[in-house]
Amino acid sequence: MHIISISNLPIHQIQYLTAASGGIGVVERYLPVLLGEVDYLPNNLKAITITSDLQGIDPKNQQLLGYLVIEELEKLADIGKIPSLKNTGMILAGDFYAEVNRRSGVVGDIRDIWHAFSQQFCWVAGVAGNHDSLGNTQEEIQVFKQNRSIYYLDGEIRINGELNLAGISGIIGKKTNLSDVLRKNLLKQFGN
Structure with missing residues (x-):
């Protein structure tokens, strides 16, 4: 599977609230939904959705931004802008x-958000970020990892049909525009 292109213009934007830089105040932001094109999708998938750094809150109901992302992607699928979520894999990159x-210094349990994604998508794979926990004990993490439609990655390779999935959880990144870095790295690694 090679990425051919990733759009520069969003097909949709999702409004959310987040803590301002320096932790003083709250700011409104917009999460862009970008389309990419690949040469081949394995496992009879119609699409793979990739997201990360959803560190925000839905302004309407004060839930984590991830729940709003699921709702907005469902709407986009309903009107035919993206394929059905049931035929789509989801990669959660922390x-x-x-x-x-x-x-800063905020860490919380995100198992419920992963389960919410796994209920809407055919499978979910990914890593936990440095702000994410998957329970308080190794036993809780092991129970979480046993879900058949969730591929939690932390230093191992998991096989999903024709896909080999690998990742390392808890990595702290540099302060850069992550969507630009992600786009460049994906094109460099998988593009032509």
Whole structure:
């Protein structure tokens, strides 16, 4: 599977709230939904969705941004802008926990958000970010990893049909525009 292109213009934007830089105040942001094109999708998939750093809050109901992303992607699928979520794999690349009034040092349990994604998509694979926990004990993490439609990655390779999935959880990144870095790295690694 090679990425051919990733759009520069979003097909949709999702409004959310997040803590301002420096932790003083709350700011409104917009999460872009970008389309990419690949030469081949394995396992009879119609699409793979990739997201990370959903460190925000839905302004309407004060839930984690990940729940709003699921709702918005369902709407886009319903109107035919993206394929059905049931025929789509989801890659979660970490940092899904947020508190609207604090930015640094915040860590929270994100198992429920992973389960919410796994109920809508045919499978979910990914890593936990440095703001995410998957329970308080190794036993809780092991129970979480036993879900058949979830491929939690932390230093191992998991096989999903024709896909080999690998990742390392808890990595702290540099302060850069992650969507630009992600786009460049994906094109460099998988593009032509």
